[in-house]
Amino acid sequence: MSQTTKIIIFILILFVASSVFLFWKSDRGLDMDYQKDWWSVSFAYAKNTDLSFVIENHSDNNNFSWEIISGKETLQKSDIAVARGEKKNLEIDLSDLTGRVFVRVSDGKTSQEIYKNL
């Protein structure tokens, strides 16, 4: 085998090795769950007055508590288990509400809230 052929093969091997490694690293980086600890809460319907919401969990903490708050009054509250990588939709059936209504979700350590002005 000539030297130039060896050089070409060497370059190809290095590129393939680098490429496999970088694809693997990038796949893990883009994986919502891999070595990540976060979760999100969002309204199931962004545009209307429906208060149904979704908890999407990408953390090790599986137990969430949530409450619907209007002014200083808690209208509804409960706990829910959402496993890592899972999304849970919570149907909320509340009507005749006015003002700003919050959905507050906590995993025991941190809390996040979303709201609609009705």
Place this chain on the structure above:
Amino acid sequence: MFSFIFSQLMFYLVLALVLFLPGYFLLLTIFGKSKTLSSLEKFILSFGLSIILVDFIFFLYPRLSLPLNRLSAFLGIFLFSATALMIYKLKIFPAAEVPEAEAALFQFSKIQFSAFLLLIFLAFFVKTAFLSQTALPTATDMGHHMYWAKWITENRTLPDYAGLPDFIIGEHIIFAVISLLGGLSFLSAFPVLTLYLINIFSLLTVFILVLRIFKEKRIALLAFFLLGTLFAVSSPQAKFISGGVVGNLLGNLLLPMVFYFFFRFSELLFEKNQKKLSRTFLALALFSVFGLFYTHHLTAFLFLFIFSLAFLVFLISNFKKAGEILTHSFQALISRQVFPVILAGLIFFLFILTPNYFSLSATQTAVGAAVKITRTGLDLNNIRSAVGESRLALGAAGFLLLILALFKNKGNFGYVLISAWALMLYIMSAYPKLLFINLPSSRIGNYLTYPLAVLGAYVLFQIFQKARHYSLNNTAKIALGLILIFVSREGISDSVQAFKTNDESLELVETFNASAYVAKNLASKDAVLKDHNYLTGDSWIKLFFMRDYKFPLSRGYFKRYEDETNPRETCTLQMISNPGGEAARECFAETGVNFLMVNPDFDGGQFHRLSNFNQVYSNPNIAVFYKNN
């Protein structure tokens, strides 16, 4: 695991199909199995030529009303390659003798061979280590480019870029075709890896260019060392790969390739029995120039200046033979090898696909008196930090030495080319006023690393040669060793500093998650505004919507709104920074923006105070607000 292996295999097969086979078969048709090009040269040049060929193949599709899909993309490349192979089979190649010295150019001593492998390994190692932290799709430029590549795959035709002169079709076709054929997502490492390959091949192209010009393997190895192994990360190397500076990386691949072909043409210009071969190289040079014009306007612009200077200096330094040079060159231009290439190039330019930057307004922005401070030229400190102090010093010494060598080698167009490459880039980046150009000086300054590395290699080699020749004492040898250590230390520390990057994967997936949420809730009359200052990977958000290049709207860097030399709209600033203000209210009415993606810590407060915004999505780094009236 299986899908990972399958996608990997597809990626390599597609790379071979798109970025190797067309160029390889073109060279096979032209040179057959002759040794005019070594196998290493064929391998390296096939890559650059394939990029250009693939572009030209797909430029024809809209004209022929062919959709660009997986099957048609495969057939286009396959038909070209098969035709080239058929021509090769039918063609009779005269036996070509290659001079012994030329054949020996690619035969390395054991030490040289090992050194080359080591340099290649180190270049890969450092770049891969850097990219392992930065290969995620976060870079702004890359996001913009991949929008257009994805646009091609979704619309199955070529874009007209809506009048945006900053984008050129040659920057996007290969990504679109690789994605189409390999079924690869743009939100993966494949765009970065494609750029990585382009970067590696640009280093290899410089290697064969230097080897051909100086006929000295040690200079070529030193050039590879100064360009690819040291400073392996700094701009325009791995940082440009992760940053998605597509045009510049392609330009730095095609420019040395163009020089390579011109040099080989010039070498044989006066060889009576090599006329045909010389003209073949000229044809390949001009074909590559056309490719360059379709790929990156700045590099093409630089090429025109560099080549003009080189040709002028070559004529002046060979004053007595100037008439002969011009006559031979003209005869070559109208020869049956070259003229069809010129004609085909012009037909493509005028009738098939005219690059979108070929407009009066685009030309006016590149030519004229510079006003912005970023365009008035770099001072020595700027250039030093752009190319590295040691490389600048070595390059400057190499330039002077090469000019001296030119007096002895007036007929060597390669010497002139390397000198002109460095000198013209220096003038254009440091004194743009002299040439009446109005372009970002730092962007031109980055190109200097290539010729300076070559010149640095040349001077280092000369010093070592002289030291050996005069059997210098140990003190002198130590002094030379110190130069190398100094250069290496700077090059390595430059790379090490660049490694101080944060892991942005968490912020990135949060951006993508929020983008998917907005995309799911988006109706055709809705409009989105996102923030560029505090969101990670925000330029990639548009790939979730694929509505328009300028969708979603973006609040840019704050300083841009204060730039007096380039006044711009302030709606994107007002709608996030002061959404309740009178100006913002008018902007909302004018733009129809009703979804806003911002960082909750920096920009959530102003929305919380208003009653017409609902916060509809929340994760630790992104809040999405919906304007409800």
